[in-house]
Amino acid sequence: MSFPKNFLWGTATASFQIEGAWDEDGKTPSIWDEFCEQPGAISDHSNGKTACDHYHRFREDVALMAEYGIKNYRFSVSWPRILPEGTGKVNEAGVAFYNALIDCLLEYGIRPWMTIYHWDLPACLERKGGWVSEQMPEWFAEYTGVLADRFGDRVKDFFTINEPQCIIGLGYMTGGFAPGLKLGLKEQVTACHNLMKSHGRACQVLREKVKDVRIGYAPCGASVIPKDEQNPADVEAARKAYFAVEKDSPSFSVAWFSDPVILGTYPEDGLKLYGQYLPEGWQEDMKVICQPLDFYAQNIYEGREVRAAENEDGWETVPYPAGYPRTACGWPVTPRALYWGPRYLWERYHVPFLISENGMSSHDCVMLDGKVHDPHRIDYLHRYIREYRRAGEDGVDIRGYFCWSLMDNFEWARGYSERFGLVYVDYPTGKRIPKDSLAWYAETIRTNGENL
Template sequence: MMHLPPRYDEPLPAAFFPASAPLPFSRTDFGPDFRWGASAAAYQTEGAWQHQGKGPSIWDDFTRRKGVIRRNEHGRVAADFYNRYETDLDLASSMGLTDFRFSAAWSRVLPEGTGAVNRRGLDFYDRLVDACLERDLRPMLTLYHWDLPSALQAKGGWTNRSIVGWFSEYAQLMARRLGDRVPHWAVINEPMVFVGAGHLLGIHAPGRRHLGAFLAAAHHATLAQAEGGRALRALLPDAAEIGTTFSCSYLTPHRPGNGSDEAATRRADAVLNRFFVEPTLGLGYPTAELPALRWLLERYQKPGDEQRMAFNFDFWGIQNYTREVVKFSPWLPLQWAALVPAKQRGVPYTDMGWEVYPESIYQMLKQYGAYPNAPKLLITESGSAFPDAATDGRVHDTARRAYLQAAVGQVLRAKREGVDVGGYFAWSLTDNFEWAEGYGPRFGLIHVDYETQERILKDSGRWYKKFLRGAVLESNAALAAQAGTVQPR
């Protein structure tokens, strides 16, 4: 089993420097309108969990359970972004970023999820948007990044069809308050993750493990995704670009050429990569690969839903971190497929256990870009978690820097082959609370000392800054040298 070296002055695996990288390249190769950003999420960074009228969310509730989060950590303070956003935005601006993607906490502006508005919560997002604009950072606001108000969960949350209306009300509130200044909106963040991990696997909030809950939540999230888009467009017909985001993984069979593994890979692709995308195009759910899904969903679908699920988004946010290797499994009904962990395959992997495979970004851009009538694509999340240590005011995160360089190269590769991709947003701007993994994995371009809340721009962030100022990557060997190591023979 091969893991990443504990010391970054040791050689990094060749997976960090794929031969497919389109070198040499620089920022100018992407064109003048390409957007360069970083992303964040409310619960993972804001803290201030009971501040100025904010209501509780399902993640506030979930993290109170013993044993569901590593070291029983929580996001009550997190990176204290609520109080330190100006410092973080100054660092983002200093890197030369053009855009900043963040989410709003639904329960900060609507403590009960619907009804009475918390004006102080809205005022915070007013200040945040204005602070972005003052620094020439275009704000992209994600309406929902997994932190459902507890009051709505008490009514069934995503398993209650009424959530489609609740979400539309929330979207309208945000559009009316911020639509004059926010040019880019993402409706929902990664529906398959919060629906699957939260309602089927039980490892994320609200911690349910029930196939019926998963299917109900999935269908209602699909409806809300489109309804939220319609709510924004009705109020912002000309001024805003409206999109949504999808998690995805490049999938390959465990045994290429084996019929069972090949079929399992197609079924896994229908669930992980196609389930929420194809309904937006009016194609319905991908039930051809999963016939059982058709009759299971019939319990929750109503006449006209297939039309209501469709919406003409201006962009799709593609959020990719790795590839997955799939094998047939008789123990997992419906999908009949299992993912083979990177740790069992003898490949380099990150602190999340994800394989280091930058080419997965290219493959997913090609897959989504191949849909007829696909909108523009943006990489709205891309990153890697590796162990960091601050030494004498510096964080030498060689592995993350190498991964970032390789990922950007794979985006250019897709763009040069005709994929309409218009931006790259690194995950994440700062280190943050990483859901069930707590504060262990660090994805940030900016290091956060959670004891002191001190910020340090990591070497990966310093490289991003140099790249955005015009630095050129000349070859794989040069890329390896910039990572502070040599490419293994």
């Protein structure tokens, strides 16, 4: 069986990771601009001031996508480029940039998929409380309204928020990502709630303003894989483990961030642990948080195996074997993550499914022949996408796959030390070199996965 006839193949990027032009044309600092200035925050002491210079080179990047047959492009918008003060006056130069990008995509026959928020909150709003502020849902609604008004005539596909688990878990719990805070449980839970309410308000605004709009949500989380797929006890144990809310914080949970959005309620185990920290009247907020979605997406890179166990939880994690395969950044290579993650999510939520990010960091370099050969990435993508196809064969309503990433870029707290792209970027010169994996992916797109 091949992929569905109208299956969507694409690539993805994020504004802060590729755009650069950090203070040009009216843009103000984001929390990531300021986080990069904190000593030790970025492992290679770099920043996103120039990144891939996509702000100035987007036409070249779009032409490259078109050359290789990429028909869908997921990109995010820089909030402080559109609203330098977070709210209020619109920065027309910022609007002009995204208008030019969107028009360029459409000229080449590439469908734009806009992510409203991929982590670059205006720093001025963080100083007003950021996601902990009860005003955030209305700030977010105002920002979404500007995007809807200015781009909704051509962009019909929107992701509201990318990886809420990282926004709160890494930004407000561990402090490893911007804004680098380590807050208590009450503030973490408040931030989670405000984030989901912001998602809901964005959905309402988009439905009101954009004709024929399609809306999705892009959380993340490592899949949980049954040790023995033929053992019903292991399959059920993995399902329970996948949706269980962690006992130290809800900030990295799959169910905590998706049950309210899709099912209209917090998971029962999460309420027992953290219900006391929710804001007063949170039940009424579910009317805002739970909005109809056209697709549910997930960023999936890896998974962990579990098996049934006679303990309090009913499962136990199976250690990775000695010498297990890993990517350049140390993440485990677990192709079955793209079968079991989508399967469990489909069974629980029954919303058409997309992979909004999947890919790997590899030890890429320009070789003596002037090319970039990345067989490990090709093998990784081949194995993962084949498992995703298997999920579709077993009844999951799979609609699309976005490879992370179009090009090497600023990999958040790891700086430029990791290369996830299908296109190699020589940062000193900005030169783009298509990797072997881009040609392989182009063939996968052309054959709709029949080459797998």
